[in-house]
Amino acid sequence: MKVLAISDQIIDRLYSTSVRETYPDVSLVLSCGDLPYEYLEFLVSIYNVPLLYVPGNHDPDYTLNDSRARAHGCENIDGRSLFMKKLFFAGLGGSIEYQPGTPNQYTQLGMYLRVYRMLPSLIWKKIRSGQRLDVLLTHSPPYGIHDDDDPAHEGLRAINLLMRVMRPRHLLHGHTIFYRQNLQDHVTNSNGTKIINIYPFRVMNLE
Template structure:
């Protein structure tokens, strides 16, 4: 399955159909890791005609008043798509009290409350977050520190992938986006990324 993952930066070539557009033919699912205008997700949904699953980032302040059309918020939910079990966790570490900011304890509690669903379906294949796990591609400033509890989630359930945004970086090669924790590939999807699963 070909998945288009987007995060943090609007890429006009994805929303428009012209000669410089990235090859998104055959995409079956779009996942947003947050900090994108709802109108952008609506455009991607309409252009491709495929489902769009999203979590919100710490700058997504308009989603409650104007959610993206035809898209599904998967924060604190487990959803299935063509047999792939997907878990979403929105937001960043708390740093100034803005929207979609959580303490480590709050995020750990969100994960704890999902334990029965995770047990019932016998794990997950893809975790979608806005922030990265702590010490895996994150930064040291209060806003961009990752969540320690994401490391525990990965170690316990061993999903194939954890997809995140939040850390703005330019990559010369897609291999620079990827970190490994046990059996899990942790991928910074800043801008856009094609995941083949």
């Protein structure tokens, strides 16, 4: 299955009515956050395929009754999991807290608590289906992998815990920008999980 994964930066050739000719046969769009919801809505309308997303640290706080706080026609999987197109997905949005009180920013402890709330459902779905978690969609990278040493881009340790417990086949994230992309690898394998920094976008096959 061909997937378009996006994060953090609008790309003009994607925000175009010819995107289906430029990148054909896309079956699913995944967003790792910090993108205008109009951009997500444009892509889901052009491709007419499902779009799953998690919020980034610059996205608004999700409010059920506020239409500006969600991308219409898209599925917010922050703190949730689901099966789609025979694949098992889970999502965890947000980043490390560097501006207290800002939506979608969490302390390390705060994110651990979010993960602990997710785990019972994730483990039950894994047991019931007999299927390994295929894709963990996050905004932030794990701690020590693709993160940075500045306060805003430190990785989240709770993601490392989630990786150890659920052993996802793929972890897709954004948030950190590889300015020297020719010198740094955007793909890292760790304990059976392929961790991919998809900033600003990647077209890939998921099976």
